[in-house]
Amino acid sequence: MKKEERQQDIIKKLRASKTAISGTALSELYHVSRQSIVQDIALLKASNHQIISTNKGYLLVEPPAKQKVFKVCHTNQEITDELYTIVEAGGFVKDVFVMHEIYGKITADLSLASREDVDAFVAGLDERNTSPLMKLTDTYHYHTVEALSDEILELIERRLREKKYFVVNE
Known part of the structure; x- marks a missing residue:
């Protein structure tokens, strides 16, 4: 070839x-x-x-991805469900970040596109006995999410709202 x-x-x-x-x-x-x-x-x-x-x-990524930042809050036990909600609706979880009062913005790349990716990420947290970034800010955190359309991003927001994970910025 x-x-x-x-x-x-x-x-x-x-x-x-x-x-x-x-x-x-x-x-x-x-x-x-x-x-x-x-x-x-x-x-x-x-x-x-x-x-x-x-x-x-x-x-x-075709066509070029649409992107939105979601502010969310949930328990440790709900991490898997929150991330499944995003990827199952067609989202790509690019990263997670928190706004720390001393350090400012702290970001970690995630690159989660499927349930398998989510499972591997959560297993990594469990295996290493690591606290998720959200623990630094009383479980409030943000995800940058990419999708092929604004409609998919709206669907993700709607599903996060239904599960009470979505936080409305004040």
């Missing part, structure tokens, strides 16, 4: 996937080095393909 054909096929694979595809998986699929995939992705980005590099792999 020629380089140009491989790049077009990478776009097709990324378009068809709801979750990130790792560079290693792509290199095995096309029988090329990981570095070749990194170069392919760089060229695809340079030709205006909206590819996001995450810690779990590559995601294609």
Whole structure:
């Protein structure tokens, strides 16, 4: 397979996937080095393909993603449900951040696109016995969420409101 054909096929694979595809998986699929995939992705980005590099792999965002920040509040036990609510409605949880009275804005990248991503994130918190960032601010925190349309973002907000996780800014 020629380089140009491989790049077009990478776009097709990324378009068809709801979750990130790792560079290693792509290199095995096309029988090329990981570095070749990194170069392919760089060229695809340079030709205006909206590819996001995450810690779990590559995601294609088409059309360019809409984005909204949601202020939320809930218990530790509700973390999984809150994140499922977002991804099941079609959202991509880009990050979590808090506004700390001393340190200011503290942000952590999440890159959650599926229930599996959420499960892995929550398992990581449990395995490492780590407190979530929201503990710094009495459980109030924010998520930057991306979606393919404003309608999806509105649906996410509606579902977060129904579950009483959404906080109206005062």
